[in-house]
Amino acid sequence: MYLGMDIGTSGVKAVLVSEAGAIVATAARELALSHPAPLWSEQDPDAWVDAATGAVDDLAAQHPREVAQVRGIGLSGQMHGATLLGEDGRPLRPAILWNDGRSQAECGELTRRCPSLHGIAGNLAMPGFTAPKLLWVARHEPKIFERVAKVLLPKAYVRFRLTGEMVEDMSDAAGTLWLDVGRRRWSALLLHATGLDLHHMPRLVEGSEASAVLAPELAQRWGMANQVVVAGGAGDCAASAIGLGAIASGDAFLSLGTSGVVFRVTDRFAPAPASAVHAFCHALPGLWHQMGVMLSAAASLAWLSGVMDVPAATLLAPLGECVDGPSPIRFLPYLDGERTPHNDAAASGAFVGLRGATGRAQMVQAVLEGVAFAARDNLAALSAASGPIAEVDLVGGGSRSPLWAQICADVLGIPVHRVEEGEVGAALGAARLGRLAVTGEDPAQVCTRPRRLATFAPRASVVPAYDEAYGRWRNLYPALKERA
Secondary structure, X not given: OEEEEEEOOOEEEEXXXXXXXXXXXXXXXXXXXEOOOOOOOEEOHHHHHHHHHHHHHHHHHHOHHHHHOOOEEEEEEOOOOEEEEOOOOOEOOOEEOOOOOOOHHHHHHHHHHOOOHHHHHOOOOOOOOHHHHHHHHHHHOHHHHHOOOEEEOHHHHHHHHHHOOOEEEHHHHOOOOOEEOOOOEEOHXXXXXXXOOHHHOOEEEOOOOEEXXXXXXXXXXXXXXXXXXXXXXXXXXXXXXXXXXXXXXXXXXEEEOOOEEEEEEEOOOOOEHHHOEEEEEOOOOOOEEEEEEEOOOHHHHHHHHHHHOOOHHHHHHHHOOOOOOOOOOEEEOOEOEEOOOOOEOOOOOEEEOOOOOOOHHHHXXXXXXXXXXXXXXXXXXXXXXXXXXXXXXXXOHHHHOHHHHHHHHHHHOOOEEEEOOHHHHHHHHHXXXXXXXXXXXXXXXXXXXXXXXXXXXXXXXXXXHHHHHHHHHHOHHHHHHXXX
């Protein structure tokens, strides 16, 4: 039996996976976000630990026999979050998260300090990444910066609290701007540019390697044997890829989670920073991946649901499982700024084309289409960097909606496959990495593809209309930016 834990932004998911690879049980705990100032996004690191241990408590209470058989644990987590620890291993301040946009000025400073940044890190300096956050702390909270002994990413902090070891995997480390992504090692040059050195970094392992063992008191609490192995794990997107069996060059998927991602596996380090495409290490040795990232995907629908005080399912119901063409209004999903292709933390969301006769259903449809148009921007960026993508699997909370899947197929112009267990992909991938760390099996035997539940093909009757709507939609960002 293997346990996967995904330390997300809105919550923690835990999944038990059998020796046969089947999901036995799942549990989840919610997390709260804090926005103490414009562009800021923070969380209490200890809340991750409480949610993670609480989710496993729930599994142990409901499935004690299965939890007792756990041999390996894998961790997945939201990327980029700056968790600053003092010498005593305690957080010095709330963690600054991936969707925090306060460090735009520091991104320019980092690029000036280290002109070779793009070639080493494989990415543009963006406020979401970890390194600019540390420059911001150094400038605005110097007393805290002076006390920083270690910088951990969210799942590495959870690992530290579960095992006592400070360790990070390659895929998550690649999102800090401190990793030499091609060589898969920390870069002393990049660290120096932010006033840090190698002593501030955790030890590195591959995602499928053993990183530590579960603390005896937790093993006892959950009825597990001693020496339960904790794998290196992965950042959430790379873990989702492991859960989807995306481990061969060219494999691709679209994630509609809180944020959105178009992900493609590569067999080499293939940076394309000019188009704001991310190039990271994959969770398995010898593999890398490219990503286009939208900062607000399912979060856009959740925002509308909150503003209208109507559950998302109720908003979607009147639209059915398909629509006859684009909404007459358009929506920019830049509620938290945007990464690919704009790299603009100050970008903002907008509805355009509202009329007195505009109804709720048209606004809901516009939100779904705006996210799909942003995904098309990402698909175009990845295609320009490394060639076309012919089809994608669909994962994340947004994958629950057949309507959204069909809109994505019509907008992207390629088949979109809804897959089994698409909502627990990252936690499943983490469990698979936990298994590999224990058994040393061939990843191809463990990281199999999930069953496809449905395929949504582009509809010739609406694709031309969506192509035209996408062209109009693309004009919105530069027009609004110019007048901001």
